[in-house]
Amino acid sequence: MKLILIGFMGSGKTTVGQFLAKKLNLELIEMDDLIIKKAGKSIKKIFNEDGEAQFRELETQVSKSLMNKNDCVISTGGGIVMNKINIDFLKNNGKIIFLKASFFEIEKRLIGDNLRPLFKNKKSAKKIFNIRQKLYEECADLIVDTDEKSVEKISYEIISQN
Ligand code: S3P
Numbered sequence: 001m002k003l004i005l006i007g008f009m010g011s012g013k014t015t016v017g018q019f020l021a022k023k024l025n026l027e028l029i030e031m032d033d034l035i036i037k038k039a040g041k042s043i044k045k046i047f048n049e050d051g052e053a054q055f056r057e058l059e060t061q062v063s064k065s066l067m068n069k070n071d072c073v074i075s076t077g078g079g080i081v082m083n084k085i086n087i088d089f090l091k092n093n094g095k096i097i098f099l100k101a102s103f104f105e106i107e108k109r110l111i112g113d114n115l116r117p118l119f120k121n122k123k124s125a126k127k128i129f130n131i132r133q134k135l136y137e138e139c140a141d142l143i144v145d146t147d148e149k150s151v152e153k154i155s156y157e158i159i160s161q162n
Pocket of ligand 1: 007008009010013032043076077078079080115116117118
């Protein structure tokens, strides 16, 4: 089984990924961690020193490297859908699950966060959020509404549909 979690920053991909991997006895793969390892620096530094385009390039390289991976839960970065080829690489034998959250909920979760270069302020983040919703929906095999649900509830919804 291969589950690929997509969704906006703060939609719960990491926490749900951890829970699912444990419950289903699958390997958890955090794409952002692989990018950090590859670049040898933090996401913030990649954005500041090399620019977003370089980050996206690394994201695509990591997606490609996971193409033949199985028996895992992959937690993606929120911008994975910006480049369709990423989804083509990741989807191979896998199921794409969109963790859907309202902007209101995302904002509550990310307040005070200074690790995410693309969540600088509410206005610009909302703009990115609006552009991406359709992209997440288009490539999802399963859409799970996460607002006001616990990590356990979200995870069991996913498990029951797989
Ligand atoms: C990004 C989301 C981040 C990280 C990077 C870019 C995005 O991951 O990959 O800051 O473009 O939405 P999370 O979704 O885990 O915050």
